[in-house]
Amino acid sequence: MVHYTKPHLTVIDQVALLQRRGLGVTDAAAAERALSRIGYYRLSGYWYPMRRPNPRGGRQDDFLAQAAFVDAVDLYVFDKKLRLLFLDAIERLEVALRVAVALQLGAYDPWFHRDPSKLDAKFTTADGRTGRSKHDEWLSRLDASVGRSKEEFVRHFQSRYTSELPIWIAIELWDFGLLSHFVSGMALRDRDRIAGQMGLPRSSLLTSWVRAINDLRNICAHHGRLWNRVFISTPSLPRVGEIPSLDHLRNIQVTKLYAVAAVLRQMLLAINPGSQWHDRLKIHLQTFPQSPLLHMSSTGFPLDWERLDLWN
Template sequence: MNVTDEPRAIQYLERMGYYRLSGYWYPFRQSRLITGADGRPTTQIIDQFRQGTEFRHVVELYVFDKRLRLLFLDAIERIEVALRVDVALLLGARDPSAHRNPKELHGHFAAKINPRTGDTNHKAWLARLDENERRSREDFVKHFRAKYSSDLPIWIAIELWDFGMLSTFLSGMKVADQDAIAAKYNIPRRELLTSWMRAINHIRNICAHHSRLWNCSPSDQPKPPRAGEIPLLDHLANDTFAQTRLYAVAAVIQFLLRRINPTTSWATRLNEHFASFPQAPGIAPGQSGFPASWETLPLWT
């Protein structure tokens, strides 16, 4: 790797850490084909960088990824806030404490014992909520405690849920309630909704922990719709590579944002950001799973 400014390179390493930055120079390493144990050719990464690799390329990729994480966090926040309102309005109309009432939830969540914990998943979820409420210093919580001795109603308590708690609770709601929320977003099957929320939460955690995002292969992928189910996502239905990379989550985020805010500029900002992708050997925007000319697809226009 060519290091043109060694003192500055040392400063970057001291600020960011060797192992954090090393994740960004991994794509610049050379590869070669070898014969595997099964006799088939396989790719092996070797400890030698591609010709023309410079330390500045690594830093540029790191900065690109940092800004990409901020873009995703911005979009996820919009989805999280909208879903909080949806859940609170739907369940709160029936019972202010619906989130604590097992009768208002799916039996698999509120009644079935988890053999690993010896308790229901709902009780484990409530324990986490109780801890959040106990530790909260939010003004709205202090105000409620000063006036009432009851538990926080769902429309207040939900403001203390993180996206992981929201996603878990959504999966634990009654089928009819899941259907109602899915329908609001023009999602034809509730299992798509719950799968998408888990996948978005996974990406949120990657962003929140400042981990590498641009070419990751998330372990929790959104379930793709069948061909014809959601025309805007038909291009995703048969694209296996896109389904296993960042693009799959970007696509469902964009689909949801179009419903939440039809005038959203997220697609434009994402396209502009990808236009700034570093020009360097061995890396390309397509490694994120974004198809060629993705920005011209109806989903993004």
Template sequence: MSTYNKPYLTFEQQLALLKGRGLGVTDEAAALACLRRIGYYRLSAYWYPLRQTVLSQAAGSSQITVQRADAFRPGSTFEQVLALYVFDKRLRLLVLDAVERIEVALRVDVSYRLGRRDPFAHMNPALLHGNFTKKVNATGRTAYQNWLDKHQQMVARSREDFVRHYQQKYGEPFPLWVAVELWEFGMLSTFYQGMQVADKDAIAARYGLPDGQLLQSWLRALNFVRNVAAHHSRLWNKNLVDQPKLPRAGAVPAFDPVIGQPAVASRLFVMLCILLHMMRVVSPNSSWPARLRQLLDGFPAAPGLSLADMGFPAGWEGHPLWR
């Protein structure tokens, strides 16, 4: 049973509560409009880091924990909260822009690589890795069987004209270069993981990476970031659930400065580095790096907040990927 017992508050009461906790509001009408349009709970993720911190220690324990008080840090304002919200929204859109380009390019890479051997390679277990097609999990199924189920669901649900055209003219299954257009990024990432080592390595080399295992890790992490952004969730200071592997020293020299820095590898900074690296292959003439830098240069000024909360280390401007 839920123990939630906080009272329902009108928008005016919500704003009064925030002001009572020390959040400055210079334009109450604008603040109320934001609460009506965006919502108290969604905005709370952006004023949370502006709340004061309190150190606590349980009786008989030497461990000190850091908690957030209800009161805000001196100088915190509703306008800063909104600026951080808008910054995060623009960041999500930039990330989705880059991921889309990478996803489209990877679809071509996969279908071109395997399609030359079999137009229906995705339906041919012999062309995929044995761990993907033969290793049975606790449910008695292989990862490939689960992936095929998902693939068939995507085909059945699709209302795309090209799907109806191929079904009517040729029937199923679709050739790989057609089928791949129905896959979500997660499906594409899983299929890449299930490819044979030589095929994965060949595609990874196109992105200047030493092996397919590294790209496989990057794709999983990109899928996580993409899902956060696509569902309009807070991204800017998100902890990475599936942290990407970093190349060994010297393998991709541009990443050498971030090797051995756990705080960097667990935050968005490393994902932005990965996007910058891959975008220089996929869209070398794109203005995306400049637009990202422009956004970062305008990071909202607020008490206690900085790009370090995103994992940006000191001197990041001089790192090869950011010059």
């Protein structure tokens, strides 16, 4: 551990530093505009693979001979459009999952989501240190969301009724994080029914996949890099033969983007079989920057993935 001593650099100085380190910059003015618009450290994640490998691990500061600034910018733009594609698919899943939960649980009780006796014991049992359960924390987040809401339907309800919002109204205020945590906290019987509606044979797959997709959604919403990222939350794999179109996941690196893309595609097949999202994904991936130093395989997409049954 040492004290940070690197100086502040102007955009002009940043371009000069990159050039001294060997990054090809054919248009300095365009590079300055890109750095002013995107930022040095955001772009650094995209030119990192162009740096010389360090024999002791990681990368050196100097760049490989074919490294070009424009390729890093093109990769950033590619990744931005990729995030938008995934946000579109995730929105479809999120809305469908909200509707399924509201229809099923609302039929039992309009305030089902507030009743700990109807939920999984792991979700509702108080922590010995805090005295609060995961459900208590979840309700606090929900109530804070309701309190902040400026939605007309919330104000209308609160102006007429003394009750809490019923689940079919409250669920419209749940972000994907609240939805994901609640699905995990549902009783096994209810989770199994929702899993079936999502085309999944077991509820454990549902909770794992929704959690992984929620993490992907958060990365996209905060403009994080998808290409070359190692994901912390990974989807549980079906048993061999349980979902045959996903058996190939056992032969790939599940910590990369492809694994989440595959389970998201599988769920979309159940909730919106006519969706053309998979075709738009194929078209976009064909626009990957043509640099010998950058590889689409860094996202975990296997060779000839677009020929697999899952994507056709």
